[in-house]
Amino acid sequence: MNESTARIEQFLHTDPRDVGCDRAMEMLHIYVDLVAADDGAPARYPGMAAHLRACGPCAQDFEGLLAAVTG
Known part of the structure; x- marks a missing residue:
């Protein structure tokens, strides 16, 4: 499986709890x-x-806010 196929597979298998x-x-x-x-x-x-x-963008927001809170 190449990288593109792996990314598509990951996208299509979103956790239903998301x-x-x-x-x-x-x-x-x-x-x-x-x-x-x-x-x-x-x-x-x-x-x-x-x-x-x-979700990369939301994870980045989370990491940034967590860094701000924990200093």
Whole structure:
């Protein structure tokens, strides 16, 4: 399997728990606070965790906000 095929396969196999970009952006600040507090956020909110694994732009926003919060 070449890289292009692998990317297409990954895109087509979106986790059904994925909350999508709109919902992720609505809840990102809360999720970041929970992750920063080490409150088990990925286990408590698997749809958010699934989305951040699959969506590069949202994951970048998450990482940036987490860096700002944790300094």
